[in-house]
Amino acid sequence: MAPAVTATAVDDVDPQIYEDRHVHAVYDEIAPHFSSTRYKPWPIIAQFLASLPTGWVGLDSGTGNGKYLPLPTDRPGSVWTVGLDRSRNLLSIARTAGGNNVIREVVWGDVLERSWRDGAFDYAISIATIHHLATWERRKVAVQRLIQAISPTHGRALIYVWAVEQDGLSKRSIPRDQVLQTCGQDVFVPWVVTQGQPQPKSAVHTSTAPVFKRYYHMFTKGELTSLVHEAAKELELTVGAKGDAEGKRGIEIVRDGWERSNYYVELRRWECR
Amino acid sequence: MVRLITHNLLACHAKGCTTNNFPLKLQGIVVEVREAEFNAEFLRGFLPRIEWTALVNAARELGDTSLPTEMPEMVDNDFLKNLHHVLLEMHIDEGAMICPNCGHKYPILNGIPNMLLAEHEIG
Numbered sequence: 092m093a094p095a096v097t098a099t100a101v102d103d104v105d106p107q108i109y110e111d112r113h114v115h116a117v118y119d120e121i122a123p124h125f126s127s128t129r130y131k132p133w134p135i136i137a138q139f140l141a142s143l144p145t146g147w148v149g150l151d152s153g154t155g156n157g158k159y160l161p162l163p164t165d166r167p168g169s170v171w172t173v174g175l176d177r178s179r180n181l182l183s184i185a186r187t188a189g190g191n192n193v194i195r196e197v198v199w200g201d202v203l204e205r206s207w208r209d210g211a212f213d214y215a216i217s218i219a220t221i222h223h224l225a226t227w228e229r230r231k232v233a234v235q236r237l238i239q240a241i242s243p244t245h246g247r248a249l250i251y252v253w254a255v256e257q258d259g260l261s262k263r264s265i266p267r268d269q270v271l272q273t274c275g276q277d278v279f280v281p282w283v284v285t286q287g288q289p290q291p292k293s294a295v296h297t298s299t300a301p302v303f304k305r306y307y308h309m310f311t312k313g314e315l316t317s318l319v320h321e322a323a324k325e326l327e328l329t330v331g332a333k334g335d336a337e338g339k340r341g342i343e344i345v346r347d348g349w350e351r352s353n354y355y356v357e358l359r360r361w362e363c364r
Numbered sequence: 365m366v367r368l369i370t371h372n373l374l375a376c377h378a379k380g381c382t383t384n385n386f387p388l389k390l391q392g393i394v395v396e397v398r399e400a401e402f403n404a405e406f407l408r409g410f411l412p413r414i415e416w417t418a419l420v421n422a423a424r425e426l427g428d429t430s431l432p433t434e435m436p437e438m439v440d441n442d443f444l445k446n447l448h449h450v451l452l453e454m455h456i457d458e459g460a461m462i463c464p465n466c467g468h469k470y471p472i473l474n475g476i477p478n479m480l481l482a483e484h485e486i487g
Contacts, residue, residue, distance in 0.1 A: 146409010148369070168403040171410075173370055175479075182476055186365070194398065194455065196370045200479035205377045208386045212373065213413065242413075 094281035094302050101277055101306075106225035113279070113306035114223045115177055118155075121282055121303055122180035126156035135350055136218060137162055139249045139357065145169040147213035150240055152202045152233075153177075153220025157185025160195040167193075172216075175200050202233050207240045215241050215248045219353075222252040222307050227274075227318070230308065234322035238360065243340060246360040250319070255309040257352045275311045279304035315354045316347045333361040365396070365455030365475035368422050372415055372451075376463035376470075378481060387418035388461035388470065390425045400452040407444050407451075411435070423450045 101109055118125065141163040143149070147170045151159050154174030161167065173196040174185045182197045189195070200206045202220060221233045237248050255276050282303040319342075323330050329341030336343075345357040376385035416435045423431055430446035461470040461477060471478050 144409060145405045146407070146411075146413075148373070148410055148413065168401055169406055171369060171406070173373065177480075179476070183474075186475070193400075194365050194475075196367060197476055198366070198370065198374070198479055199476050201481075204479065204481065206375065206479045207373050208375045208415070211413075 094283065096281065097279050097304075099277050099279050099306065101225040104225075106229055109225045109306065110223065113304065117282065117303045117305050118178040119180045121284065122156075122178060122184065124284055125282070126181065126184045129156050129158055132158060132162060133218075133251070133351070133353075135355060136216065136249060136251065137164075139214075139216070139247075140170070140172075141165065143170050143214055143247075147171075148173070148211075149214035149216065150175060150207065150212045150237075152215055152217045152237060152240075153223075154185050154197065155181050155219075157182075157188030157195055157197065159216060159218065160185060160197075161189025161193070170214075171196065173198060173212075175202065175206070177201055202236060203229060205236060205239060209239055210242045210246065212241050213246060215246070216250075217248070218251045219253065221250065222310065223305075224308065225277075225306065231318055231322045231325070234319055235326055238322065238326060238328070238342065238358075241360060243360050244362045247345075247358070249355065249357045250315065251353050251355045252310045252315055253307055254349055254352050254354045255311045256349065275314050276309045278307050278309055280307050281305075310354050312349070312354070315356050316344065319344065319356050319358060328360075333363070339363045365398070365457060366472060366477050367452055367455055368419060368426075369451040370477070371422055371456075371461070372419050374461065374470075374477070374479070376466060376468055377479075378463065378466050378468040381463060381466040381468065384465040385463055387415065387422060387464075389464055390422060390456070391460045391462055391469075393426060393459035393472075394457045395426055396455045396457050397453055398455050400448070402445065402448050404441070404444050407447050408439060410451075411439065411447070419450065423454075426454055426456075428454065 149172045151172050151174045154176045157174050160172050160174050175198045176182050179199055185197045186195055215237045217237055221230045224230045284301045320330050323342045329336040329338035332343045340362040342358045342360050345359050347356040420431045456472055457475050459472045
């Protein structure tokens with residue numbers, strides 16, 4: 092029987108140490124195996140990348156194995172996406188994502204840091220990344236970093252996180268007993284290294300196969316949108332469409348929703364002269 | 365491998381370092397030139413977003429003097445070829461990037477820049 096997703100709580104622990112243990116160490120161990128299961132671009136994300144004008148340069152904050160760096164596939168080289176990730180081992184894979192002898196731009200860093208010149212990017216994507224941050228505050232800061240990295244006049248961003256509400260096709264089932272309406276659910280999601288894969292040293296060994304536990308904060312309905320609202324407000328950005336909203340600068344939530352066990356928010360920055 | 369397209373985007377983010385933190389100075393750089401597919405439309409589109417002086421100076425630090433000091437009004441194919449080479453074909457394999465303000469050193473190893481901060485440096 093496959094190991095189950097288990098509820099957890101992040102309390103009394105330095106969130107950085109918690110993430111080091113339950114996110115970063117795990118990804119570095121499982122990098123090649125993990126990468127081999129992450130190859131199919133999700134449609135809304137592929138569509139977002141395909142809609143970008145030629146000449147745009149963007150950030151994939153938490154690029155993992157670099158799955159999105161080669162997109163859009165019908166116009167290769169028309170936009171450039173720089174991949175940032177905390178896992179050095181995943182970055183080594185991301186460097187050559189898409190094959191064809193094309194080298195990608197990858198940077199080893201932390202999504203909570205302001206590693207970029209403000210407003211330097213035309214777009215940013217954050218796919219299945221901020222749900223690895225252990226506190227609401229850190230997840231909010233990660234959203235702020237995305238907003239700060241993109242152009243104040245035309246920057247676009249797309250954020251995707253795992254949802255408590257999983258669909259029938261999902262391999263995960265989330266324990267529901269402790270789900271709080273507004274706060275989402277902290278869980279450990281198991282990763283099983285199957286036979287034939289490289290055997291990392293530090294996994295908990297069961298009688299069948301080594302298992303790693305990865306920390307996730309599963310978002311509940313409305314939580315990601317609220318997070319984006321709070322992040323923007325703190326940056327003194329109005330949330331609303333440029334024409335309708337008051338204030339000189341802001342973000343417009345272009346769309347938000349649930350797709351295949353994920354919540355997403357797409358936003359655009361605007362500024363009045 | 366990190367190239368000047370990325371260098372033009374990176375800034376220092378050490379604790380308290382918020383001004384004069386771009387561009388990072390290049391030090392001890394080992395470059396490998398690798399051809400990349402030329403895309404004139406991409407370059408034309410990206411051009412207005414480039415921090416031009418930072419790019420020209422970084423190129424010169426790597427021994428390339430093909431770019432003019434000022435961004436040209438009229439853009440021809442020769443210019444785009446030079447820009448392409450500077451942005452996308454000079455791969456920095458080893459070296460470091462130093463903040464002109466606080467002196468923090470970001471190493472580049474095996475073509476990947478390390479932008480992680482030590483704990484005491486995080487703001």
